[in-house]
Every structure is written in C-alpha cells, then in structure tokens.
Amino acid sequence: MKKLIVMALAFSLVLGLGLIAHAEDYPSEPITYTIPFNPGGQSDLEARRQQPMLEDILGTSVIIQYKPGGGGSVGWAELTRSKPDGYTIAGINVPHIVLQPLARGNAGFETSQIKPIAFFQTTPIGLAVLKDSQFKTLDDLIQYAKANPGAVVTGGSGTWSGHHIANLQLQEKAGIETTYVPYKGAAPAVAAFLGGHVQALWGNSNDLYQHADKLRVLAFGTKEPFAPMPDVPTFESLGYNLYASIDRGAGAPPGTPDEKIKVLQDAFLKIANDPKVQEQMLRDGFVPMALDAQQAAEYIQQKVEDWKPVVEKFKK
C-alpha cells in the first residue's frame, strides 16, 4: 500500500513536472495570427510590423493569414470556434467586435466570447470639412444642420462602424439630423470627400493627418488633443462628451488558458512600449496604446455599455 502511494505520488510529481515543463514550453509551435480584413489595411500593416518582433520574443514563427469579410465578422466567428491552445490568435478591433453583434443577430460571434490579449494602437476619429467649406467651426455645422434637417451630408467608412456610431452620437448630443453616407472603406470615403461628394467626413486620424493641407478638422473624438494636430479641439472641449476611435489589439478563442494569454500579452506589450514602434506610429498619424489583457477586457465592457443604448435606438 505504502509502495502504491509512493508510486502514485512519484507519478503525479512526474506528471506535474511534465505539465509545468509543458507550460514553460509554450509556445513551441507556430502561432497563427489571423487578420479578419484584406491585406494592406492598417490591421495588416500593424501585424506585419509586429511579426518579426513577435517571432523574436516568443521564439517561434508567427504566420499571418487573412479571413476578410463581414467587416471582420467572418474572422472573429471562426476565432471563437478555434481550439483554445494559444496557437490561434486574431487581430481585434473596437468598435467592430462590439457593434457587429450588437447591431445584428447573425454576426456569428458574441463580443464576450473573444478573450482579449492586449490593445496596442488607437486611431482617433475626427470630423473634417474641406478648407474652402462654409463651416469654420463645429458650431457652424451644427447651427446649419439645426436649420436644415438632413441637408448636411456626412461620409464615413461603413455602417455600424466607428464612423457611423460617431455620427449617430453627434446627432443625439447636438440634437441635429444629418445624412450619413457609408462607403466601403476609409479610402473611398476620403476620395468622395476630397471630390466634394460629401460635405463633411468622419475620418481616421492618419487619413486626416495625411490630407491636412486640404482639410480642416472641426474636432477629434479624443480626451487629450491629438498630438500631431494640437490646434484641433476635442469634442469634449466643445461641450460634447463624444469619444470616437478605432482601437487595434489581439484576441484569443474563449477558454484559452490565462498563462498563455499572459505570455502573448507580455510579447504584444513589449512591442507596443518600444519607443521606436511608438515613434513610427505617431509619425504616420496613429496613437500608441498599451492595455494589458485585464484592462482590455474592461475597456471593451465599457464600450458595450456606452454604445448599447445608441444602437438599440437606431437599429431597425
């Protein structure tokens, strides 16, 4: 009997050591990093920037694959059905992962199913007009829209996107009505704006910064002024508590063990906190961000609560 207990103990010790050794081994296989958008977009570029550094830090290869469609839903629906072994991760974007399940029942995933790893970049959203526009300030635009309901045509990328929700929030908070025309992406929206086909544009900071010589940003949806364009007011400073941005991070399937999330989180944050990477981001008109897994989860939860009433109100 004694022998048996000793053997059992020894066995469990070996097994336990094996498990520990196994956990320490992670990652020992290649990691698949899914981008749920087309190649060439900002999410892809960010992943491509990270790829060699991730491989360095994690000591394994990182394979980037694309699963575009449904504004990211196809990729995230697949992510939530993947094996939670720490070898499948995907780029995640707020507001996309929040708004799609909220706005329609058939997105194929729920926000709560995605286990966030980290957020590493944020792209503030601003409202802009062309240089020669009659609207000099946000107030000009709002006064005009009040007098002419629906006559101001605003453009942006997509429906139930960061741009769309920002437009809805401005309508709510300023008590105005505008006509929002969605485009198939940020690039066509910018083209339509520069061509004068819409009067105002909901744009990402990098696009607005890039075309700064042709346009005037009326306000940014940030807490602090956007560093590369410090003269532009925030919506908050103009009296509208409107915050709008696209935040990029990475997530894992539901049930992925916390130890593995931690390993990945540390790797992503190490890159996000690298001064060289931050400098590159700022130069291109993005803002570096570094939220760990816990903070990321709280951030997503906060956004769900912020947006739920707006979506419920405008959803058909």
Place this chain on the structure above:
Amino acid sequence: MFDLAVAGLEHVFVPANLLFLFIGVFAGIVFGALPGLTATMGLALLVPFTFTMAPTAGLIMLAGIYVGAMYGDAVPAILINTPGTPAAIATSFDGFPLSQKGMAQHGLVAAAVASSFGSLVANIVLLTAAPPLAAASLKFGPPEYFWLGVFGLTIIATLSTGSVLKGFLAGALGLLLSTIGMAPIGGDVRLTFGHPEMQAGIELIVALIGFFCLPEILGSVIGKRQAKYSSENAKPELSVVWEVMSSLFKKPVLMFRSAFIGTVVGFAPGAGGNIASMVSYNEACRWDKNPEEFGKGTIKGVAASEAANSAMAPGSLVPLLTLGIPGSPPAAVILGALMLHGMRPGGELFTVHGQVVYAFMMALLVAAFFVTIIGCFGSFVFSRIINIPSRFLAPVIIFMTVLGSYAIRNNMLDVWIMLIFGVVGFISNKLKFHPAPIVLGLILGPFVEEGLVQSMLAGHATGSVVHYMVFRPISIVLITLSLLSALWPIYASWKHKRKQRREGCACNIEEGVKNA
C-alpha cells in the same frame, strides 16, 4: 522632373536592384498565374521583407511583382480557360479557343506583348500627367460609379454568344449571386443560409474557378477519356513571336485604345482590372471590321484584354501617389509599404522622396520589358502544357482548383461553392449559357448597388434623386455610352441583315446577333 526620372532610372539599373526587379517580375507572374493567389497577396507577403531592404530596393521589387502579376493571370486563362485573377476573364474568351486550335503560343505572346505595351503607355501617362488626372479622378462620385456599373452591364449583349435573352438571364443570376453576404451599404446580411462565412459573399475567384475551369475539365474527362486536353499539338516556334508582334503593331489602334481604357478605368478608385479588361474587350469587338472572329480565338481579343488590365495597374497608382488614395487592392498594399518606409503619398512624396518614387515608377517601366522577355521565352515552355494528355493534367488541375479556392480566404466553404458552381457551369454550358455574363453580374452587382444606394441617400439630402444622378457631366457621358452599347447589337443585326439581303443570302437573325 526629368532629372529625377533619370536619377530614378539610375537606381533601377544598379545590378542588385535590377536583380530584385527581375525576381519580383518572375514571382509576380507565378502569383498571377496560380488561381487563388493574387497580386495583392504577393505584395502583402513581400512587405515584411522590404523592411530589411533599402526603401528603393524594396519598392523596386514590389513594382516587379505588381507588373508581373498583371501578365501572369493570362497564362492559365489561355491554357486551361481559368483566369488567374478576375482581371483576366476577358483574356480567356479568345485565349482558350486559340489553345484549342493549337495556337497557345500565339495567345501567350500576344498577352505578354500587349501587357507590356499597356503597362508602358499607362506608365508614361503616370510619369507625365499624374497630378491633373488625379484631380479628375475625384470627380467620380456615387452617381458616376452607378452609371459605370450600368455601362459595364450593357457588355452582356456582346458576351452572349447565341442568345441575348440567355445572356441577360445569366447576368441577372450573377447580380442575384452578388447580393449574397453583407450589403455594401447598410450592413444587412442576406442569403447566408446560416453560415457565418457567407457574410463575406461569393468570392470572385472562387466563382471564376467554378464557372470557367471545372466545366472544362469535366468536359474533357467525361467527353473523351483518352483525348488530349487540347485538340491539337502546340509546336512552339520562334516565328510565332515575330508573327504576333508584327500583326499587333501593324494596326496599333487596338492596343492604344485598350491601354487608354485601362489607364482611365485605373484612375477611378476601386474600379479595377476586371472592369478595364471587359470594357476594352467589348470596345475591341465593337470597332473591329470582323467582329465575328471574337470569341473564336483571335489574338486581338487577348491583346485587348491584357493591354487594358496591365494599363490599369499604373493607372490605379495615379490617385495613390498624388493623393494618397489607393485605386486598387494592390495599390493599398503599396501605400502601406510606402508608409512603413516613412513616405507619405501626396505632394511631399514627389519633392522630398522624389528619387525613390521615380525609381519606383521607372521600375514599373523596366518591369514591362521583363514581362515581354519572360513572356516570349516562357511561351515555348508554357504552351507545351496543353500537350499533356488530360488523364495526367486533369487531376493536377482539379487539385489546383481546390487549393486555389481554399487559399484565397482559408475557407473550406469556398471549395464547396466552387464545386457546386463547377457542376452548374458544366450543365449551363450544355444549355448554351455562357458563364461570362454570370461573372460580370457578380462583379458589377455590388458596384451598381453601392452607387445607387449612396446616390439615393445623398440625392435625397439635396432634394431630388433623379436630378442628382443624371445632370452631371460624367453621368451624361456614361448614360449615352450605355444607351449606345445596349442598342448596338440591334443596329448591328439590322446592318447584317441588310447586307445579306443585298448579297442575296438567307441567314437567320440569330446569327447576326451572335456576330454582333
């Protein structure tokens, strides 16, 4: 500007850079030729490598890939009736019949020469007139895109061999298929039958492989078990190269017109090579003295399509380099590469980074010459592929079709859709429904829908939707072109009948419509 162009050329002719360019062109041809792999993917894969390279070397290689891929997609279109990318759909209309006649090499050489020529013309435009053209491209708003899509749909009349009614039915089916998935405007999800993957809609390449490639294989396997894939042996000869070149350049109007169409379509952000080559093919057929040759294997059809889709590439770089707006998915990847190297498109690009940008544009030019060389030499090798008996070739191609459909989005459902479309295509071929109008409907559906819904939203804000959509200069031109294009077959059939009456020959009307 001239100094910068020379300096750019000097960068390209550094031996190491020239080698990068050659490798890029070669890799691009391979990416273009394999259905399921696209120029966009090839470029995206290369971007991380350009990190470690000097910006000039990296961009030169990217230029090579882009130009190479615009030719590469013609190779399988000609040999096995499978466009490597959607931009080569029109190439297969005449390319494959050429192969069946044992003239695969003619098609391949025509594609290479026309590709290079289109690329050359568009590059000269890019080098000399980019800024004013970019400003013009911004005139394209929702109504213009809508009418461009409608104009594209009128091409169905040309594509319908046999019966215009069948063509319209097939086009309508294509439009219906294009509504699957998430609406381009509004975000509603339609006809997914409970599959989340279907939110992304029908992938064009999957449809192409299904409708074009699989029926061909099924036909060759079921039809004549031991037969060769093509009816005749291809015997590549050097004389073919000269013969094709001289016949294309003897009457260069076709090539110039096609290159022009491709360049113009390239300016309009988002229109892409598939529309460019279709429109160009249609115009080539319409203005030709012997339109009945089209669709039966003429190098003119191949040249029209390839010159246009290759010209589209530099065209789509015009709004990118001057305004920072990518005109096509590959241009979006190039934008990313530029940004990663710290270059922001727009005015600053040409002044601060002038040398690098001109090196890139010069690389596009030189790459066009590489395409001619690789294409002409390659034609000796490629054209022999069709001499392989189908019992060996068919399994390989079927394997490739499955791999290709899967690779584009890493999605198994796409493979099933491809197989279903293959069977549907096989049956519809037997019923004399050509797949081209289906695919055209699939391409143009989202275009027309997006333009219409956006126009209605914006038009409503201005007071009158009809006024907003019609009374604009470009809209009026496109509406006129659409009307002419739609009515042309009727006119051609009337002319044909009158000619026959004069010659005292009794032919039926259907023949006339078909030839139109």
